[in-house]
Amino acid sequence: MAINSLAVQSRAAYAFFERNWNLSKRYWAWELVFITYNIVNALSVTFIAKSAGTVLPGFHPSPAQINSAVLFLTIGTAIWSYISVCFDNVTEIVTVEKWEGTIEYTFMAPVQRVTQMFGICAYAVLHGLLLTAVQLVVMALFFHLDMSQANYLTALIILAAGTFSFMGFGIMAAVLPMLFTERGSQMAYIIRAILLLMSGVYYPIAVLPGWMQPFADISPVTYVLEGIRAGLMHGAPIWTMWNDVLILLLEGIICIPAGLWIFGRAEHYAKRTGKLKRNG
Numbered sequence: 001m002a003i004n005s006l007a008v009q010s011r012a013a014y015a016f017f018e019r020n021w022n023l024s025k026r027y028w029a030w031e032l033v034f035i036t037y038n039i040v041n042a043l044s045v046t047f048i049a050k051s052a053g054t055v056l057p058g059f060h061p062s063p064a065q066i067n068s069a070v071l072f073l074t075i076g077t078a079i080w081s082y083i084s085v086c087f088d089n090v091t092e093i094v095t096v097e098k099w100e101g102t103i104e105y106t107f108m109a110p111v112q113r114v115t116q117m118f119g120i121c122a123y124a125v126l127h128g129l130l131l132t133a134v135q136l137v138v139m140a141l142f143f144h145l146d147m148s149q150a151n152y153l154t155a156l157i158i159l160a161a162g163t164f165s166f167m168g169f170g171i172m173a174a175v176l177p178m179l180f181t182e183r184g185s186q187m188a189y190i191i192r193a194i195l196l197l198m199s200g201v202y203y204p205i206a207v208l209p210g211w212m213q214p215f216a217d218i219s220p221v222t223y224v225l226e227g228i229r230a231g232l233m234h235g236a237p238i239w240t241m242w243n244d245v246l247i248l249l250l251e252g253i254i255c256i257p258a259g260l261w262i263f264g265r266a267e268h269y270a271k272r273t274g275k276l277k278r279n280g
Contacts, residue, residue, distance in 0.1 A: 009115045012115050012116070013115050013118045016120050020120060020123040024127065034085075034131070038131065042074070042078070042081065042139060045073055045202060046070055046074055046077060049072070052066065070143050071146070071233055072229065072233070073202060074143065075225065075228055076200075077135075077139075077201075079159075079201070079228065080196065080201050081128075082129070082132040083195070083221065085127055085128035085132070089120065089123060090117075090120055090124050090170035090171060091173045091174045091176070091177060092177070092185050093120055093174070094178045095177045103178075107271070113260065117171055117260065121167045124167070149233070149234060150233075150235060151232070152232075153238055154228075154232075154236055154237060155231040158231065158238075158241060159228060162221070162223065162227075164248070165251040168257075168258060168259040169255060171262070172191070172255075172259045172262050173191050173192075175266040178266055178267065178275065179266055179275055195221050198212055198215045198216045198222075199219040201225065220248055220252075220255075223247055
């Protein structure tokens with residue numbers, strides 16, 4: 001019986017995965033716009049490092065310093081694109097289902113909510129990896145990056161450990177479009193904005209005001225960026241990053257159940273107050 005139940009839930013999770021894939025194919029033009037925006041934004045930010053020697057009087061960085069700054073920003077923009085795709089895939093599916101008028105049927109289906117979220121999050125991760133890979137290929141064409149010391153294993157393990165926390169935050173953010181019909185998906189951006197500000201995406205944590213720096217220690221993005229930069233820029237082996245990995249796994253263990261609990265409570269409230277009506 002348990003095996004049959006597991007098989008049913010696995011097929012259900014794959015159904016949500018496949019549905020999101022079909023939605024991406026259906027809205028292919030939006031996918032093109034989104035990846036173009038991410039690439040242009042990444043290039044715009046990274047060119048700041050290339051221009052440091054011309055816009056700052058008296059500052060003449062060496063080619064090695066410029067390369068280090070470019071790589072620092074390239075990693076920051078890539079991870080931020082990955083997080084953005086993951087968040088959007090999880091939060092906007094609620095908005096899409098409201099537009100289509102199917103969200104009530106989805107919530108009435110005999111499928112556990114954790115199964116639904118697993119399928120949605122699995123697609124979000126794959127989607128994020130693919131779009132981020134495309135962005136990195138384009139960035140490599142524009143900038144000569146010295147990756148001779150890169151430890152890719154460290155970067156991959158750190159990213160995998162941090163992804164659990166990202167999914168937890170994404171599930172929490174999905175509550176907003178469910179409860180706020182008109183602009184809920186846009187309201188979810190505030191969570192990403194806070195993480196962007198305090199996690200050192202485009203600058204070291206040390207430049208933040210002293211009172212803000214402790215908040216950076218809470219953000220999983222901080223540890224992901226530090227670990228990936230250590231691996232790709234300095235070749236740090238994974239065994240020197242175990243503390244970061246453990247912190248990320250611990251945050252994932254906390255964030256995913258918390259996200260599911262918050263989503264469940266919001267779903268119950270939305271059903272009781274009639275907030276699942278079709279919009280658009």
